[in-house]
Amino acid sequence: MSEKKDILLPEPTLRRLPWYLAYVNMLQAQGVEYVSSTQISKEINVDSSQIAKDLSFLNIRGKTRIGYSVESLAEELSNFLGFQQEHSAVMIGVGSLGAALIRDSGLMQYGLRIVAGFDINKKIIGTEICGVRVYDISDLKEQQKVYKANIGILAVPVEHAQESADLLSEAGVRAIWNFTPFRIKVKDDVVIQNTSIYAHLAVMYNRINAKK
Amino acid sequence: MSEKKDILLPEPTLRRLPWYLAYVNMLQAQGVEYVSSTQISKEINVDSSQIAKDLSFLNIRGKTRIGYSVESLAEELSNFLGFQQEHSAVMIGVGSLGAALIRDSGLMQYGLRIVAGFDINKKIIGTEICGVRVYDISDLKEQQKVYKANIGILAVPVEHAQESADLLSEAGVRAIWNFTPFRIKVKDDVVIQNTSIYAHLAVMYNRINAKK
Numbered sequence: 001m002s003e004k005k006d007i008l009l010p011e012p013t014l015r016r017l018p019w020y021l022a023y024v025n026m027l028q029a030q031g032v033e034y035v036s037s038t039q040i041s042k043e044i045n046v047d048s049s050q051i052a053k054d055l056s057f058l059n060i061r062g063k064t065r066i067g068y069s070v071e072s073l074a075e076e077l078s079n080f081l082g083f084q085q086e087h088s089a090v091m092i093g094v095g096s097l098g099a100a101l102i103r104d105s106g107l108m109q110y111g112l113r114i115v116a117g118f119d120i121n122k123k124i125i126g127t128e129i130c131g132v133r134v135y136d137i138s139d140l141k142e143q144q145k146v147y148k149a150n151i152g153i154l155a156v157p158v159e160h161a162q163e164s165a166d167l168l169s170e171a172g173v174r175a176i177w178n179f180t181p182f183r184i185k186v187k188d189d190v191v192i193q194n195t196s197i198y199a200h201l202a203v204m205y206n207r208i209n210a211k212k
Numbered sequence: 213m214s215e216k217k218d219i220l221l222p223e224p225t226l227r228r229l230p231w232y233l234a235y236v237n238m239l240q241a242q243g244v245e246y247v248s249s250t251q252i253s254k255e256i257n258v259d260s261s262q263i264a265k266d267l268s269f270l271n272i273r274g275k276t277r278i279g280y281s282v283e284s285l286a287e288e289l290s291n292f293l294g295f296q297q298e299h300s301a302v303m304i305g306v307g308s309l310g311a312a313l314i315r316d317s318g319l320m321q322y323g324l325r326i327v328a329g330f331d332i333n334k335k336i337i338g339t340e341i342c343g344v345r346v347y348d349i350s351d352l353k354e355q356q357k358v359y360k361a362n363i364g365i366l367a368v369p370v371e372h373a374q375e376s377a378d379l380l381s382e383a384g385v386r387a388i389w390n391f392t393p394f395r396i397k398v399k400d401d402v403v404i405q406n407t408s409i410y411a412h413l414a415v416m417y418n419r420i421n422a423k424k
Contacts, residue, residue: 043395
């Protein structure tokens, strides 16, 4: 019943599931065969009843006294989280961060394939990064007819964030992964995921200073 | 009174401040001189009383009817958030993501300078990426005497996350920026900042599926 994936899950659950996956992936690499929610709880620092609740969304049941099969749990989690499907994405802004994300093969392991890049910089338009072609941003709508990407990744300077989001929305993407710290607005049917790694720096700097 | 920076701020405030900074940076690029909290509120979708409260941590006062000077607000926010100081960091794991982060000059604009990389892969040990030298991970403690980095960035495979965190802790870093989805544990005096960009993919995929 893979339809379970279509249930809107609470964000805290969705953020914890990858922790469990990371842990069971490690166990699998170590050759461990079974794991209990108590054991996961100890390692991950999440209440074991919470873990059981989170895992109840999946099509997997642990065996009494033995726990979950590590292999099945890894497989189920990865599949449930959408990491085993391929989601295509276009990269808007192929500057330092955008190019870095295109080069990061880790994204592919988590089901994200960047199929094309778009920029306004004439020097990089027409070039390729790891086989991904960079186009003029004015060609986005036209190229989307070919690439049909579901996701648009925003890695442009702040002052171009909103107009780029509008272009993506018009080009028919279903989600925008926003790496800028700008609060973009789009129509309700487009999913927005904000990942401002630089904002995390602010939190970390403050915590360091406060511990002095 | 820059000592204000040493107050432990609530995380939600620390996450909102970079949004305001992104917005005033944009205004500054557009040549706008003043901005009110009402105006910021409309753009950013945060209550204006909340904005006034957040900004009260800073050494800046708005003028009645005119609002805040855009230039001063940008300067104050950037300084307050620690983006104008230089924080040195070592990169543990110079694979795809680690190398990408070293190449991302954006981090430097936000006050983070990566001074050295460490890995176990003999093929990349001894090489340089954008002027950043890659060392054998076993040389971390020794090289830290030279580099004295405050921050360790973790971009290793999940199964090496905890041992790498232990090495960083022993090498005397004050904070670990953890890009792995693994829940590392370190002693209390080390700050941990988790930034699992792949976990954000899981949230986005679920939201897309739920909207089908």
